[in-house]
Amino acid sequence: MLRYGEIFLKSPPVRDRWEKTLINNIKEQFPDSRIWRERGRIWLTGEVVPEKLSRIFGLVSFSECTQCSYDELPEVSLDYCRKAGLDNAKTFAFRVKRVGNHTLSSQQIAEKLGAMALDIFPHLQVNLGSPEKEIFVEIRDNRCYLFDHVYRGAGGLPLGVEGTLVALVSGGIDSPVASWMMMKRGCRIIPLYVSLEGFLDAATLERTEAVIEVLRAYQPDLELVVVRDGYLSAAKDVLLKEGQERHTCLLCKRRMYRIAAEVARVNGAKGFVTGESLGQVASQTLDNQIVLTEAASIPVYRPLIAYDKEETVSLAKKIGTYELSILPTGGCGAVPKKPATKAKLEDVRAMEDRVIGSVDKGVLAIPLKDYEQRVRSNKK
Structure with missing residues (x-):
């Protein structure tokens, strides 16, 4: 006996559609089982693994009857x-x-x-x-x-009823939790890792891949997108010459936002997710988040915006990503010693213009050629 929650609150047409989506998600996990529904209940027969069932968003509880x-x-x-x-x-x-x-x-x-x-x-x-x-x-x-016995489910909305979002992930504690939270609100996720060529080591990507494998238990079709980008190296050279190295992280993140928007466009996603929390690090101050958001051509979702670190850690432990997220890596080699905390939008725009005028134009292109080919291959 499978029970759902918020679906009850919807109009009959929406409720019918969301119930069908939930049933399809259950079938994806239990293809050999029989599933049917009746008046607020979904029934499942066959070999059922409670642990797998507890990770299906939309189910608030279930019982073996x-x-x-x-x-x-x-x-x-x-x-x-x-x-x-x-x-x-x-x-x-x-x-x-x-x-x-x-x-x-x-x-x-x-x-x-x-x-x-x-x-x-x-x-x-x-x-x-x-x-x-x-x-x-x-x-x-x-x-x-x-x-x-009543087993607790994952709750939330059925995966997919709200569409698709790209998620910027680094493998650290915050971004996997933010991705999971948007999954719980009915969004399928396309995880995106932007490899900053020359500044991130292989261990960082390996950690991200391991974290995505954990999240795949909640969304079986999850596939990590890796975009290798050389923009930051060129931008950092310009910033060092001008004595503006403190703005490195802001230019880097604005670049990531643009890449995420392009990946979203290719996939028909409705926005992208970040693991940012207000004031947690220098780039996440209120002033700097204004600067970052201006670079986004589509909506940015920050589900952790009001969370403190302990709350995020608690969620990471709950969903099983925490132990992987704290594995040691080399970190980002581009982070300045004294990053800007109250950047001005007009100053950052001007710096970007100077980067554009100082580097090879090929570096400025969003590097999605290989990714677009892979998307087309998957659609076949």
Whole structure:
């Protein structure tokens, strides 16, 4: 029995469409299972791995059920109590929920089933507040479903209902968490790693690839896009000559924003995601984020904007990326000792203009030729 949450709030046409998307996502993970839906529930039969099911966005919880007809409920419930281990418990309670018309109320059914269980297990005591063992019964017209455990799902919206976003990822703690958060809000993600030629080592890319492998458990078709770019080397030479090295990170990130926008255009994505949080590092001050955002031709999503580092670390541990994200790498060799914290947009634009006038024009082109070829190959 699979349960969803926010889908309930949508209009009937949207709800129908989102339920179908959720079912397709479940089929992607369990292709050999049978899936169907009815009035707020999705049913799945076959070999089910709870760990995989818990990573499907849109599901708030799920339970492994024993089913029977309404007439069979008294007999089946006693057998279920034996299998559920009531003989080893001290207190218990039946929790009954109904959909449809029945002669008895939910409370009356629970009292009846509880009395029958006490006849078989006289050592038990009913405790409706905090029982040691709970038996849940969901009655839907003439069908009854019994379960004793509710597994927690990933929650959020079904993956894909909100479209696609590019995600700038570095393999560090923040960007994988930001990507995961937008997945949870129904966005399929295209992870993008911009390799700053001459400033990032192979270990950084390897760490990013390992992190993406973890996120693939939440989005099976996830594929890392790697764009190798030589712009920063040329830009940094100009900045060093002008004594403006403190603006290096801003020019670099504005370049990344433009690359992300182009990858989004090629794929029909609706924006891109970053792991930026307000004031966490020099390039993330309010002043500097204004400078960065101006370079974006499409929407920029920053789900971690109001998170502190401990909150982000907690989420990284929850989704399984933290241990990989803290693996040692050489870091970025272009970061200045004293980066600018309150850059002015007009100054940064002027620096970019001087870079344009000082370098080979081939360096300024967004280097997506190989990537575009791969996209076309995938579409075949």
